Amino acid sequence: MNIVVCIKQVPDSDKVTIDRETNRLNRAGVPSIINPFDENALEMALQLKEKHGGQITVVTMGPPQAEEALRSALAVGADKAILISDRKFGGADTWATSYTITLALKKLEEPADIILFGKQAIDGDTAQVGPGVAHFYGVPIITLIREIEVSDTSFKVKQVTDTGFNLWEIDRPAAFTVVKEANELRMPSLKKKLAAKKAEIPTWGVEDLGAEMEKIGLSGSPTKVNKVFAPPIKMNKEVLDGEPAEMVNVLLHKLRERKVL
Amino acid sequence: MDAKKEIWVFAEQENGKLHSVVLELLTKGRDLAEKSGYTLCAVLPAADGAPLQQELFNHGAKKIYALTDPKFTEYQNDYFSKAVSDLILAESPSIVLYGATIIGRSLAPTVAVMVYGGLTADCTELDFDTEAELLLQTRPAFGGNIMATIICPDHRPQMATVRHNVFKKEPVSDSESGEVVEAAVDISDVPERMKKLETIEEMIETVDLNAADYIVSGGRGIGKPENFEIIRGLAEALDAAVGASRATVDAGWISHHHQVGQTGKTVCPLVYVACGISGAIQHLAGMQTADLVIAINKDADAPIFDVADFGLVGDLHEIVPEFAKQLNAIRGK
Ligand SMILES: Cc1cc2nc3c(=O)[nH]c(=O)nc-3n(C[C@H](O)[C@H](O)[C@H](O)COP(=O)(O)OP(=O)(O)OC[C@H]3O[C@@H](n4cnc5c(N)ncnc54)[C@H](O)[C@@H]3O)c2cc1C
Numbered sequence: 001m002n003i004v005v006c007i008k009q010v011p012d013s014d015k016v017t018i019d020r021e022t023n024r025l026n027r028a029g030v031p032s033i034i035n036p037f038d039e040n041a042l043e044m045a046l047q048l049k050e051k052h053g054g055q056i057t058v059v060t061m062g063p064p065q066a067e068e069a070l071r072s073a074l075a076v077g078a079d080k081a082i083l084i085s086d087r088k089f090g091g092a093d094t095w096a097t098s099y100t101i102t103l104a105l106k107k108l109e110e111p112a113d114i115i116l117f118g119k120q121a122i123d124g125d126t127a128q129v130g131p132g133v134a135h136f137y138g139v140p141i142i143t144l145i146r147e148i149e150v151s152d153t154s155f156k157v158k159q160v161t162d163t164g165f166n167l168w169e170i171d172r173p174a175a176f177t178v179v180k181e182a183n184e185l186r187m188p189s190l191k192k193k194l195a196a197k198k199a200e201i202p203t204w205g206v207e208d209l210g211a212e213m214e215k216i217g218l219s220g221s222p223t224k225v226n227k228v229f230a231p232p233i234k235m236n237k238e239v240l241d242g243e244p245a246e247m248v249n250v251l252l253h254k255l256r257e258r259k260v261l
Numbered sequence: 262m263d264a265k266k267e268i269w270v271f272a273e274q275e276n277g278k279l280h281s282v283v284l285e286l287l288t289k290g291r292d293l294a295e296k297s298g299y300t301l302c303a304v305l306p307a308a309d310g311a312p313l314q315q316e317l318f319n320h321g322a323k324k325i326y327a328l329t330d331p332k333f334t335e336y337q338n339d340y341f342s343k344a345v346s347d348l349i350l351a352e353s354p355s356i357v358l359y360g361a362t363i364i365g366r367s368l369a370p371t372v373a374v375m376v377y378g379g380l381t382a383d384c385t386e387l388d389f390d391t392e393a394e395l396l397l398q399t400r401p402a403f404g405g406n407i408m409a410t411i412i413c414p415d416h417r418p419q420m421a422t423v424r425h426n427v428f429k430k431e432p433v434s435d436s437e438s439g440e441v442v443e444a445a446v447d448i449s450d451v452p453e454r455m456k457k458l459e460t461i462e463e464m465i466e467t468v469d470l471n472a473a474d475y476i477v478s479g480g481r482g483i484g485k486p487e488n489f490e491i492i493r494g495l496a497e498a499l500d501a502a503v504g505a506s507r508a509t510v511d512a513g514w515i516s517h518h519h520q521v522g523q524t525g526k527t528v529c530p531l532v533y534v535a536c537g538i539s540g541a542i543q544h545l546a547g548m549q550t551a552d553l554v555i556a557i558n559k560d561a562d563a564p565i566f567d568v569a570d571f572g573l574v575g576d577l578h579e580i581v582p583e584f585a586k587q588l589n590a591i592r593g594k
């Protein structure tokens with residue numbers, strides 16, 4: 001079984017701050033991590049391989065240093081890694097990202113039986129790339145899955161809902177986005193870690209992918225960032241202090257004044 | 262780019278009931294329609310949508326595109342995305358809005374790539390720039406560290422998803438009327454690649470955080486797992502769902518279903534009570550759009566107070582039970 005996992009390298013949101021004067025993100029020196037949800041997609045791939053055999057290809061699109069994310073994926077057991085990187089891909093929104101990643105998937109020697117994504121990327125939080133790639137690649141998608149069962153021609157998956165789950169049967173090949181409760185990513189083994197350090201990772205750019213220029217990067221992206229600004233701070237907050245019974249009394253009074261009770 | 266001056270709201274329904282986010286979007290859509298001069302419309306794929314039409318009109322839709330097919334009884338991504346994208350390509354609306362529900366977050370991104378439209382996820386504010394004739398879509402990014410306003414200058418439609426409770430719903434009256442367009446959709450040649458076999462309800466206490474109007478959350482400050490009882494006590498008094506910070510989930514004090522935040526659930530209740538939660542950016546990312554935030558923390562400098570409307574500085578072990586007690590007294594419980 002050919003399993004493809006799309007992973008994204010994201011800034012560790014713990015360490016990102018905003019400069020309230022310039023409204024720019026202070027990203028310098030902020031460490032990068034694998035998008036936490038993509039770890040769950042990767043672990044699902046590893047478990048599928050253990051059970052059913054096959055190979056795992058991890059794919060990422062990003063700047064050259066995104067290679068680190070791929071190496072960490074190799075260190076836990078992925079077999080192959082592809083870096084999609086070219087300055088011309090820069091500024092891509094989810095439309096252009098989906099288009100570009102799909103070209104890379106189509107270029108893989110063996111077609112994918114299953115394509116896994118994280119639930120969403122924590123920098124953009126859009127959850128759009130999975131469905132986008134699925135459509136361009138021509139496979140059906142179920143979002144938010146926590147469990148998967150494989151048979152020869154189909155998959156059975158549990159899709160998490162607000163109150164339980166939906167059980168779906170879906171033809172092979174297919175794509176899925178994976179939720180956090182599915183699993184927890186294993187630790188890398190020392191041996192694999194060493195091998196991952198030395199692994200050859202091909203980088204594919206615009207020409208390798210035969211990408212249409214008007215569909216990539218900033219110019220291929222329907223959406224543009226018009227402005228960014230610091231989140232507003234609540235101005236008229238009230239801080240209460242003192243004896244618990246009295247504080248609560250005042251609070252309840254104010255809540256009733258504001259008609260929230 | 263000759264788009265029709267129409268604003269569409271995807272009318273998500275399940276078991277013959279409209280999702281309340283649809284009514285919220287229509288209510289917001291009325292503002293946008295007024296500002297832009299565009300016509301507010303609803304798109305209703307259903308096996309039998311007729312009984313739902315009145316409610317859509319009442320909330321401000323002037324026109325309903327009714328897409329009727331027995332296959333629309335339940336959501337299936339292939340059928341719905343084909344029908345909605347075909348209709349978009351045929352009618353070319355300027356703006357399409359979806360609820361950021363499980364369905365909306367599957368449908369909208371699929372439709373976006375099918376029609377080459379722009380899509381902005383989880384907007385917390387929508388506005389219309391009358392000069393540039395553009396939808397201004399504002400949303401948090403980078404885990405809530407910044408807010409970004411997104412536009413879609415050269416592609417149509419401009420599409421956005423919005424979470425439940427971000428906008429309030431309010432009917433115009435209970436007897437509005439409008440036009441119903443029976444849209445010709447043909448999904449007969451869409452292959453059946455997936456099928457829903459079953460829907461299972463797992464009622465793990467009352468953790469439907471997404472639907473909750475009130476949420477009481479506990480953080481590491483509660484001290485030990487048993488103390489979630491204090492949180493539950495207040496939750497019961499408030500008819501609230503119980504939330505939690507990741508620190509408590511990671512410690513195994515409560516199940517991950519309760520986690521609020523960037524890697525948990527993003528919630529938008531009317532009232533969010535944070536007890537013993539410091540207010541790390543990842544937690545704030547999941548709750549800062551709540552209408553009203555009450556924070557209880559013994560550290561007056563905790564960042565949670567930056568997003569709070571009411572901050573109670575003190576020991577939660579005293580304040581929270583007192584809160585429940587006084588509330589129960591008022592409500593005669
Ligand atoms: C990639 C990533 C994703 C993350 N995602 C999430 C997420 O989705 N959700 C989330 O919540 N976190 C998330 N986190 C973790 C987050 O950074 C914080 O570590 C976490 O939110 C802290 O939880 P807490 O506020 O309960 O604990 P703490 O930060 O330890 O805060 C406890 C608070 O309780 C107060 N307190 C202590 N005793 C009392 C008392 N008796 N009475 C009143 N107050 C008291 C203290 O003053 C303190 O402010 C994420 C982190 C990373 C790196």
Ligand SMILES: Nc1ncnc2c1ncn2[C@@H]1O[C@H](COP(=O)(O)O)[C@@H](O)[C@H]1O
Binds near residue numbers: 006008120126
């Ligand atoms: N640049 C990228 N490279 C590889 N995978 C990506 C990239 N961006 C997004 N993805 C995948 O798509 C998922 C959803 O991302 P997003 O739509 O940005 O929230 C992520 O969890 C990844 O699995």
